[in-house]
Amino acid sequence: MKIPSVLLRFPHCYLLRRMYFKNFHCTSRSDFPCVESLTPVRRYHTKWMCSLEGLKRELCHQAVPDQQAEGLSDRENRLIDRLYSGLIQGHRACLAEAITLVESTQARKKKVAQVLLQKVLSYHREQEKLNQGKPLAFRVGLSGPPGAGKSTFIECFGKMLTERGHKVSVLAVDPSSSTSGGSLLGDKTRMTELSRDMNAYIRPSPTRGTLGGVTRTTNEAILLCEGGGYDVVLVETVGVGQSEFAVADMVDMFILLLPPAGGDELQGIKRGIIEMADLVAINKADGDLIVPARRIQAEYVSAMKLLRKRSKVWRPKVMRISAKTGEGISDMWDKMTEFRDLVLTSGELLAKRRKQQKVWMWNLIQENMLEHFRSHLAVKDKIPLLEEKVLSGVLSPGLAADLLLKAFKDGL
Ligand SMILES: Nc1nc2c(ncn2[C@@H]2O[C@H](COP(=O)(O)OP(=O)(O)OP(=O)(O)O)[C@@H](O)[C@H]2O)c(=O)[nH]1
Numbered sequence: 001m002k003i004p005s006v007l008l009r010f011p012h013c014y015l016l017r018r019m020y021f022k023n024f025h026c027t028s029r030s031d032f033p034c035v036e037s038l039t040p041v042r043r044y045h046t047k048w049m050c051s052l053e054g055l056k057r058e059l060c061h062q063a064v065p066d067q068q069a070e071g072l073s074d075r076e077n078r079l080i081d082r083l084y085s086g087l088i089q090g091h092r093a094c095l096a097e098a099i100t101l102v103e104s105t106q107a108r109k110k111k112v113a114q115v116l117l118q119k120v121l122s123y124h125r126e127q128e129k130l131n132q133g134k135p136l137a138f139r140v141g142l143s144g145p146p147g148a149g150k151s152t153f154i155e156c157f158g159k160m161l162t163e164r165g166h167k168v169s170v171l172a173v174d175p176s177s178s179t180s181g182g183s184l185l186g187d188k189t190r191m192t193e194l195s196r197d198m199n200a201y202i203r204p205s206p207t208r209g210t211l212g213g214v215t216r217t218t219n220e221a222i223l224l225c226e227g228g229g230y231d232v233v234l235v236e237t238v239g240v241g242q243s244e245f246a247v248a249d250m251v252d253m254f255i256l257l258l259p260p261a262g263g264d265e266l267q268g269i270k271r272g273i274i275e276m277a278d279l280v281a282i283n284k285a286d287g288d289l290i291v292p293a294r295r296i297q298a299e300y301v302s303a304m305k306l307l308r309k310r311s312k313v314w315r316p317k318v319m320r321i322s323a324k325t326g327e328g329i330s331d332m333w334d335k336m337t338e339f340r341d342l343v344l345t346s347g348e349l350l351a352k353r354r355k356q357q358k359v360w361m362w363n364l365i366q367e368n369m370l371e372h373f374r375s376h377l378a379v380k381d382k383i384p385l386l387e388e389k390v391l392s393g394v395l396s397p398g399l400a401a402d403l404l405l406k407a408f409k410d411g412l
Helices: 005-009 014-023 029-042 046-069 074-088 092-103 107-130 150-163 188-196 211-227 243-248 271-276 287-305 329-346 348-375 382-391 397-411
Strands: 138-144 168-173 200-205 232-238 253-258 279-282 317-320
Touching: 074 092, 074 107, 074 211, 092 107, 092 200, 092 211, 107 211, 138 150, 138 243, 138 329, 150 168, 150 188, 150 232, 150 329, 168 188, 168 211, 168 243, 188 200, 211 232, 211 348, 232 243, 243 271, 253 271, 253 329, 271 287, 279 287, 279 329, 287 317, 317 329, 329 348, 382 397
Parallel strands: 138 232, 138 253, 168 200, 168 232, 253 279, 279 317
Antiparallel strands: none
């Protein structure tokens, strides 16, 4: 594949580049040597050299989306361009449409969504480079039992942040939404004032009831919100299931919001989730509840001393707040930014994000493989029969699994 010679003579010319990128499709990395091999010819001119380097970078960035963009119709490409430019210009309607697209389960829409995401990712990389490697947004997970005051807290906390010039997005993960027929958490009546704020964006994150669903749609929605210029992304989940573990695996900081109640009332809370928390906030520390809140705080402080240390630079904190009066919310934000700065400078944040990317990829593979396995012709009909045999004790689970796996492998 040849680069037009006029572009090689004037690689810094913006108009030529535009023309070139409109008509030229780089399909693989093997195309790059042709740029490489021609650079020595122009070596005497530093400006051209720099421009060629820039050109190569643009090609690198273009390579992945173009590979995927193959086979998309003009209409789909136009949709991607419209959503992408609207998103990075901060239009909320485009962000909402883009999230709807990534949530789609339709194969065609999924493909379009992946090309859009890839473009947003390239944009992220560029922006982070300009930002000296600092992440674009602070990703915060918030979990707590029903009635702990999560929505009251988000309303108060979100408003405080937007008043300070931040752009806040709230993604509410509700794994029960598929059974209840609608997401309860993302219900805007829960955060009336914040949902009217132009610098805030609240969105339920439907999960189709699966943990894999939480991983895919929420992770992708986080990226889109960041692309839309939201510098604080809050992911809310009810802390009584498994979804909070998935959420803890996709954020920079995980916060547990608890009411001032003792062990019996918190039975629904999984012990493991306390270990995931970087900060525990005891809410409702106002009026008559100040005394129990102090007691619960002391209990958690001593309990958390026994937990394994997860970070070299941060010890989980336990704070008292009141989402109703706003007391302690500003101090809590100070602690959160202290955490962010510490983990960023120590390199822990970037290491964590890298690890999360890998976990995300494997979760997706696991989810898709299982779906593929269950619907495969070679095993689909055998599953009910073998399940029945396992239930009645005729067949051991291990043997049944072996039989199904063998049928699957033979059918490949
Ligand atoms: N006294 C006091 N009450 C609060 C505080 N925060 C929330 N509440 C009350 O606690 C109740 C539950 O608050 P929500 O914010 O709806 O709690 P939630 O965790 O979002 O609950 P779900 O929507 O069921 O998950 C409401 O009646 C609030 O008024 C607080 O700081 N102090």
